[in-house]
Amino acid sequence: MFKLFKIVAFLEGVSYLAILANMLFIKPNNIDLYQTFLFPIGMTHGILFMAYLLLAVMLKALMKWSGKDLFLILFASIIPFGTFWVEKKYLSSK
Secondary structure (H helix, E strand, O other), X not given: OHHHHHHXXXXXXXXXXXXXXXXXXXOXXXXXXXXXXXXXXXXXXXXXXXXXXXXXXXXXXXXXOOHHHHHHHHHHHHOOOHHHHHHHHHHOOO
């Protein structure tokens, strides 16, 4: 489950950046292309986001994270590049 969480954390971070890039760079220049990418990127990100939250809660006891650590790990999912920070701080040394 730990390895799955690492993969989901990375993919969730990438999907978050993809949805932001779609919004910031494609939308102002090409609204049709923006709308084409919006659903698949958004749906993928939503599924990965929910999987990230669920796996983090499930791993709390296994990884012996404190409540504060779990809060930071969950909060990182709403910050751009946050899941990459979680990978470096909490997941890379294991």
